[in-house]
Amino acid sequence: MxxxxxxxxxxxxxxxxxxxxxxxxxxxxxxNRIGWLEILADNYFSQGGRHLHRLASLREHxxxxxxxxxxxxxxxxxxxxxxxxxxxxLVQEFRPAWVSDxxxxxxxxxxxxxxxxxxxxxxxxxEVVAANIRLLREYLDCPFIIENISSYACFxxxxxxxxxxxxxxxxxxxCGILLDLNNIYVNSQNHGYDAKKxxxxxxxxxxxxxxxxxxxxxxxxxxxxxxxxxxxxxWDLATIAxxxxxxxxxxxxxxxxxxxxxxxxxxxxxxxxxxxxxxxRRVCLEAMEDRLCY
Amino acid sequence: xxxxxxxxxxxxxxxxxxxxxxLRMTExxxxxxxSPSPETAxxxxxxxxxxxxxxxxxxxxxxxxxxxxxxxxQDLCRRYIRWAGLPSDEIGSMxxxxxxxxxxxxxxxxxxxxxxxxxxxxxxICQSFYALDEVSVDLEKVRVWLQDSSSLQRISLLSSxxxxxxxxDLTKYEEDASPDLSEASLTPDAPLKYCVVxxxxxxxxxxxxxxxxxxxxxxxxxxxxxxxxxxTHYCLSQDAxxxxxxFLTVACDYGWLHVNEQAPx
Numbered sequence: 391m392x393x394x395x396x397x398x399x400x401x402x403x404x405x406x407x408x409x410x411x412x413x414x415x416x417x418x419x420x421x422n423r424i425g426w427l428e429i430l431a432d433n434y435f436s437q438g439g440r441h442l443h444r445l446a447s448l449r450e451h452x453x454x455x456x457x458x459x460x461x462x463x464x465x466x467x468x469x470x471x472x473x474x475x476x477x478x479x480l481v482q483e484f485r486p487a488w489v490s491d492x493x494x495x496x497x498x499x500x501x502x503x504x505x506x507x508x509x510x511x512x513x514x515x516x517e518v519v520a521a522n523i524r525l526l527r528e529y530l531d532c533p534f535i536i537e538n539i540s541s542y543a544c545f546x547x548x549x550x551x552x553x554x555x556x557x558x559x560x561x562x563x564x565c566g567i568l569l570d571l572n573n574i575y576v577n578s579q580n581h582g583y584d585a586k587k588x589x590x591x592x593x594x595x596x597x598x599x600x601x602x603x604x605x606x607x608x609x610x611x612x613x614x615x616x617x618x619x620x621x622x623x624x625w626d627l628a629t630i631a632x633x634x635x636x637x638x639x640x641x642x643x644x645x646x647x648x649x650x651x652x653x654x655x656x657x658x659x660x661x662x663x664x665x666x667x668x669x670x671r672r673v674c675l676e677a678m679e680d681r682l683c684y
Numbered sequence: 685x686x687x688x689x690x691x692x693x694x695x696x697x698x699x700x701x702x703x704x705x706x707l708r709m710t711e712x713x714x715x716x717x718x719s720p721s722p723e724t725a726x727x728x729x730x731x732x733x734x735x736x737x738x739x740x741x742x743x744x745x746x747x748x749x750x751x752x753x754x755x756x757x758q759d760l761c762r763r764y765i766r767w768a769g770l771p772s773d774e775i776g777s778m779x780x781x782x783x784x785x786x787x788x789x790x791x792x793x794x795x796x797x798x799x800x801x802x803x804x805x806x807x808x809i810c811q812s813f814y815a816l817d818e819v820s821v822d823l824e825k826v827r828v829w830l831q832d833s834s835s836l837q838r839i840s841l842l843s844s845x846x847x848x849x850x851x852x853d854l855t856k857y858e859e860d861a862s863p864d865l866s867e868a869s870l871t872p873d874a875p876l877k878y879c880v881v882x883x884x885x886x887x888x889x890x891x892x893x894x895x896x897x898x899x900x901x902x903x904x905x906x907x908x909x910x911x912x913x914x915x916t917h918y919c920l921s922q923d924a925x926x927x928x929x930x931f932l933t934v935a936c937d938y939g940w941l942h943v944n945e946q947a948p949x
Contacts, residue, residue, distance in 0.1 A: 438817035438844065440887030462773070466687035470773050498690045502773035503697060504736040505729055507690075510713070514686050543725040544715040545689070580719050611720040613728070 395453035396487045396599075398425035398666060399658045402457070402643040405433075407651040408444050415451050421651070423658045424452065428641045429484070431456040435476035449484050455599070455641075456486040457568075460502070461526060463536065464495035464509045469522045470502075474529055481532045488533040488598065489526075490568045493519065493556060510545035511555035520562035527565065535598045536560060537568035540576040540605075540614035552577060553588045557596075566598035569638075571631055575624050576605050576612045585627050589634055597635045602628055602661060603643040617646030620657060625664065632665045640665050689713060697730050699766045737765050740780045745806040747857055748784075751799060760788070767791070779810055801852040801880075805891060808846035808882040812889045815844035820885070820939035826932055829943060830911060838944045840908035844884040845940055847894075847902055854880055855893045885939040901931040908944055 401424045414420045427448060434442055448454075458477060462470040477489060494506035509515045519536075527534040538556055550558065560567055569592070578585035604618035620642075628640075640661050642654060692711040696704055704726060714722035741761045742749060749757040764787050771780055785803040788795050820842060821829075829835055855878075879899030882891040894902065904917070918925045935941050
């Protein structure tokens, strides 16, 4: 896998602007602020369809990483191997730099819930998730990184803090982190911790990729909707993250109320300013390889 | 321990679970004094699950939504989600709702026949869209294949093609949904029974009501046919030969057929 091509600001690919990107390629003027694309792989878990064909066209122009919400990394019954098989097919076809999913579970006993459900921060959970990640990485034959989630519930039997849990998982699984800055901010507000201290506890070499997105406020708590512009507080946290983890590629995510591509590109310019200055700095390639291969 | 907790949590999220009793809340082992509260958290997760599937249903069942109107359609979807519960992880989200027709048929005292058929049409369109993209065969290749006595290949419908017969006239839904099919033979000739065919060509899905002759031949090619079988059909009668020729012309034109590359068993 060629991880070296993933650097600078990437964009979470959504159907709403696929046509615009394809047209820009045809016209010979693709947005140069987009360095790579993050593909929400679950949307491509089908045998065929125009979306797969269009993705192949985009892949010819941009390097990609595959992101999932459905591998069920946190399930006590093991990951969803049917979806893993679909993912493996995409890995073989689109040759992503890495695959990512969430530190969460999405169903048990053969059922599927389209949401990222929280785990208790226990030693047992660490062992379950780490084993699942190792299994998936071997099966997919691709580097695998894990993303911290926004959660709206805290378990009484938790034995460690969220960041301790995250670090224990990646240590035991031997994988890198997809650090979602918005999720850290949302959890810090909902569960009352210091987001900056959260970041400071993470070893620099573990962070492979950032996510940055918007959230909304709802009935006295914050909700990770990916449906609004990135909040000023999250940009502030991004500034701290950029200093702590220099050169890490960042992906802008937007899932709801998706604006015109131009508006997303303006946010990507702001991200490029914060994370790399102008023009985006290339990532130290050797360092990137180290983060993916423990 | 984790498995039991996940089972309890999943059960609590099922829409039919309703408001949780204090005992059920205890089973979830949630911290009572956090933001949001445990009750709000469960409501939030449940709402997210329902909204996600509402969005999938709205995307897949577009004609059904147009037929019913927004409010009744949303109401139907909410009732369906509550009835269907959590889907299997095999189904996931992409083709969620495949039992919507069965649900309406079973739980509507006097199910509207047109509604049932529009739901079926939407379901077929979704299945066709996500089906394997196969290369369809053109008429010239079919002619060459028919003349090649050594060929072991078979000809059949594309796996993305779906069809069903109905007594409901769905031709009004064809507007802007089909390529310009001007052949007279495509016009349904038996108004009391229509055959609706849904197919994918160049990654776009089309649908159309067929006449009886074409629909009979469509069903004939559901089974992969050998060259000898097709030639035998040609020899049945002059009419049969002309109908088959007409069908092959239309089917190849609209990309309904493909030749299996593998030799038959």
